[in-house]
Amino acid sequence: MAEIQPVRGWRYNDDLGQRIDDYVSPLFDVVSAKQREALYRNPLNSIHLSVPRGQDAAGAALARLTEWQxxxxxxxxxxxxxxxxxxxxRLPGNPQREYCRKGFMCHIRAYDWADExxxxxxxxxxxxxxxxxxxxARTQFQTSATHGLYRDDDFELERYLDEAILDPLYQTEEDYQGARDVLAVIQDARVIQRFQQVLAERQVILADGHHRYEGSLAYRQARELAxxxxxxxxxxxxxxxxYLTNAAADDLRILPTHRLLLELPxxxxxxxxxxxxxxxxxxxxxxxxxxxxxxxxxxxWAFGLYLDGQAYxxxxxxxxxxxxSWxxxxxxxxxxxxxxxxxxxEKVLGIVSIDxxxxxxxxxxxxxxxxCLTRVDRGEARAALITNEVTMDEVERVCHSGAVMPPKSTFFYPKTIGGFLFTSIRDDEHTHAFTAGF
Structure with a gap:
């Protein structure tokens, strides 16, 4: 099934790594305009590579990357x-419990969806x-990992992860969402091969990063054609x-996304x-x-409704x-x-069809x-529809059926951060003697 490979990661140098909080950034599709402007003021923040700006934004990212290297x-x-x-x-409403989502970053072959x-x-x-x-295509540089899920009910790889994390490369004090992020590395060839063997027996569900993954597919297809x-x-x-995490873990959290009705048609x-x-x-x-x-x-099939100050x-x-009938x-x-x-x-409001x-x-x-409640009270919305979170079991059943979920169904929490680890896909990246053994 899934082929993974170790990488020679690019990282902020040791001095900057001691202040890594100054250089990490939210992913391109969750960073707010206000966050973005604040991060741009730091000339070394990773947002300059992940969400570059300017008329030739990709060219600006390449120039900055070359300078930084x-x-x-x-x-x-x-x-x-x-x-x-x-x-x-920690989760809102349950500040006493600290969760720990465990995972690892590596390269995975960019499979077409049809490969399943x-x-x-x-x-x-x-x-x-x-x-x-x-x-x-312009930078040949990957600035943030997408999030994939594999299932291993035996938790075989966690013991290697737990051992490695005792010797971290660096860690944040607290990222933009309140999480503490810790990075370590495994360079033991025998252990890496075991990771490869475990993933080779499994499919991977893409939790977050569909646009970035499809960007990689498009680039790979262009290079193949050329x-x-x-x-x-x-x-x-x-x-x-x-970034691969175990779907069997209790600390894999999916938060609900509620629907706010700004108008009643x-x-x-x-x-x-x-x-x-x-x-x-x-x-x-x-x-x-x-x-x-x-x-x-x-x-x-249960929901909360908040309408004109009244809950239902x-x-x-x-x-x-x-x-x-869809x-x-x-x-x-x-x-x-x-x-x-x-x-x-559709049936109540008359907005017919998914499209x-x-x-x-x-x-x-x-x-x-x-x-949600505040915006209804302020008159910014007519009503709020409160939802339950989607379960991991539901995600797996839908994906294995070959279907997709309604828009904005899942919010895997916390999000990974940009700037913690970079990788290159330049033509010379697979020439290292160590890499040739995998």
Whole structure:
């Protein structure tokens, strides 16, 4: 199945690594405009490589990368390795427990979706894919790892990860999302080969980074075409930087993404909205809106509704589920968010079809539950629909069915950070004698 390879990582030099918090950055698709401007003010922050700006943004990134390499700001490790990456974090509402998501970064062959080795769970936007592909083509440098999931119920690799993390290369005090990130490396050839053997028996589900992964696919396909059949398959551009974590781990967290209705189409009144909902859902008023997440937790096809200062618990009437007529797999039809999008957005609000809903400006996706209530109270939105998180089991079942989930279904937390580890896919990257053994 999945072929992985060790990498000779590029990292900030030892002096800068002692202040690594100053140089890491959020991923390109989650960094806010305010964060971006603050990070740009640091001339050495990794955002200049991952989200460059200017008329020729990719060219600016290449010029800066070349300068940083020549000045020793970034240095390449002498030996290839697998880079251990732990993230320690706490969740809102449960500050007492510290979680630790364990994983490792390496190169994985950039498989086409049709190969069914790397599986996706969401669709991408062509413009974002093209942006990532152009940046990769110009710099031949990968600035942040995408996040992949493999399943190993025996947790065989964790003992190697736990041993390596005792000798970290560097760590953040606290990243932008409040997590503590720790990086270490494994350079033992015997251990690396065992990692390869374990992954060779498994598929990988892409959790985060679909646009960056498809950017790598586009670049690989372009290089293959340019090679006119002379490519060996071992060239560095065949590979993609990925952070791999075990889907069987308890500390793999997926947070819910709520739906904020910015408007009710057609001048629909609150009373009419509730009346239409009652055709499909049991609608029960509740005293305290802040109880909604607890009231729906673990219940299938259950949602919270906050409308004009009043909270409601919604639950789909089981007998109406058969009306869900979208041409989807049974695994996707069973999802809470499919139910929400079909019965609320299409049947109640009249936003017909998945494509129309993707383009409808009347819905916003918000992860912060209190923010949903606040925005309704301020009149910035008409209503908030509170959802449960998607489970890892649901993600796996959908991916293995060959389908994708509704938009904004998953928010794997915490996000990986940019600037912790870079890798090159230049043509000379696979010439190292150590690498030839893999």
């Amino acid at each position: 020549q000045q020793g700001i970034l240095r390449q490790d002498a030996l290839p390795g697998i880079y251990v990456y732990y993230q320690y974090f 080795v790397v599986l996706r769970h969401e669709n991408t936007l062509p413009a974002s894919v093209n942006d990532r592909a152009e940046l990769l 090679s006119e059949g002379q490519a060996t398959g071992r060239e560095a551009w065949n590979y993609h930087l990925m 057609g001048g629909l009144s609150n009373a009419e909205f509730l009346a239409r909902l009652e055709l499909y859902f049991t609608v029960v008023p509740k005293d305290d809106a802040y109880d909604l997440p607890e009231l729906i937790a673990g219940k299938p 618990k919604l639950r789909l009437r089981p007998e109406v589920h058969g009306q869900l 041409p989807l797999t049974p695994e996707v039809k069973a999802l809470d968010l499919t139910v929400l999008h079909f019965f609320v957005l 129309a809903q993707r383009q409808w400006p009347g819905v916003a996706y918000v992860r912060n539950f209190p923010e």
